Amino acid sequence: MNTIKEIQEEIVDEFSMFDDWMQRYEYMIELGKSLPLIEEQYKTDDYKIKGCQSQVWVHADFQEGKVVFTADSDAIITKGIIALLVRSFSHQKSEDIIAADTKFIDEIGLKEHLSPTRANGLVSMIKQLKMYAIAYQAKANN
Template sequence: MTIKEIQHEIVDEFSMFDDWMQRYEYMIELGKSLPLIEDKYKTEDNIIKGCQSKVWVHAEMKDDKLVFSADSDAIITKGIIAILIRAFSNHTPAEIIDADTQFIDEIGLKEHLSPTRANGLVSMIKQLKLYAIAYQTQLN
């Protein structure tokens, strides 16, 4: 599946819920299915700056695709990073760099987060893209 197709799938899933309490519960469930980061990667270097809670993200190349793992000490934040990893993991760095994040607006995520969580969301997206840029640079 392309990043765009995965994003459409996520938008469709969120549209099944009538209210934001159900969407938050769904995000918490998604967080529980997150590919967890190994403890050895839970370092200062892997913490996303700009998040209120602690979020660790690790990236590595496997078969020319970038694979992310993550964890957070907050359940909603864990759900947010799980959504982003689902959309961007297992794609090439170039695909991740070129991908837009319009789907975040389509599910209404930013407007239903506190300002600090919304800033954290932006920081998470930025960090995933920075990993992609770093790996893309290594490939060239």
């Protein structure tokens, strides 16, 4: 399994092939469509991150010392970004998730979607991913 940094570099590399925003967005929309959906039982208010514009559901599992995320959104572009976040953060160790950043989203030209004022639930989602990692780390240490 590659490290978070390696995966993010890979994503940046993939996006560098695109000439313009339209290709980038088309790719994101494809990613959004191919993201494995969260299991229906987790698509409830307990797992929902409320955004004014779009909503996000996140679930985490702890498997063999790694945190496994699944997520979904009602908006496809939001979902595309979630797919990238899940790809880089899922199946990683708690401490690596806690230490990781999301600068790669800026580098692939999607910075505006991670603006706290955009109210699409993504900023809260990243916080939530880290919270899960922190919770699992605490559990593991006990």
